[in-house]
Amino acid sequence: MDTTLARFFDTLATGASLDEDDRNHLFQLPFARKTYPAAGYLMRQGDRGDALSIVLDGYCYGQKDDGEGKSQIVSLAITGDSIGLEHLYLRAVDHDTRALTGVVVATVPLAAVRQIAARRPAIAQALGVHQAIRHAITREWMVNIGARDGLRRVAHFLCEFAVRSDAAGRTPEDGYELPMSQEQIGQATGLTAVHVNRMLKTLHTAGLVERSWRHVRFADWHGLRDIAGFSTDYLHAGQQVRIPAPPAP
Structure with missing residues (x-):
């Protein structure tokens, strides 16, 4: 777990000046290891988003249903990616997240993430940049479907x-x-x-x-x-x- 989390924290550090103390605080967050089978649900639309997950192994995807039985895959998460960061600010889960393969994740309560972000501005910025990049990827997917x-x-x-x-x-x-x-x-x-x-x-x-x-x-x-x-x-x-x-x- 530590190796993949360290890589995730390295990714966060590209968006802010995280010092050694910041990284130590991140490693002290109460992460728990969870596993999901292929096709299992990590989150369902309508759930309350209360945890941040880091993919330690495997692949996940975000899926949105059109209400008439058709689904659109709206995101892909690979090892080292985060899931659920938007729920720092948005309470309700608005799409499903499912495992493509067997998946292992490290989860941490969002309440703990909010506390550390409030105390350490560099970590708050790093999380914001990370989420902004996820939005940039979503925009590119929209262009891919709509223009190519x-x-x-x-x-x-x-x-x-x-x-x-x-x-x-x-x-x-x-x-x-x-x-x-x-x-x-x-x-x-x-x-x-x-x-x-x-x-x-x-x-x-x-x-x-x-x-x-x-x-x-x-x-x-x-x-x-x-x-x-x-x-x-x-x-x-x-x-x-x-x-x-x-x-x-």
């Missing part, structure tokens, strides 16, 4: 998955294991499973990706990125405005 054609949508989704996996240290030497079925990729990109399959075949035929079941290797990363029009700018790695640490008394 099917081939670019799938290519962009694959590019983002690769970059975020690399940042989380989940990059095997021979490619990536996609945790999502073609139907689920379709729910994230606004396409049918048949359309997703066709787009993956097109990328494969073009020599951009090699795939076997859910295993994908990027044979031509630059070509895939160019088709997708992919830029990492919206992930905001290392581009945050920092609040200077207060001067020593």
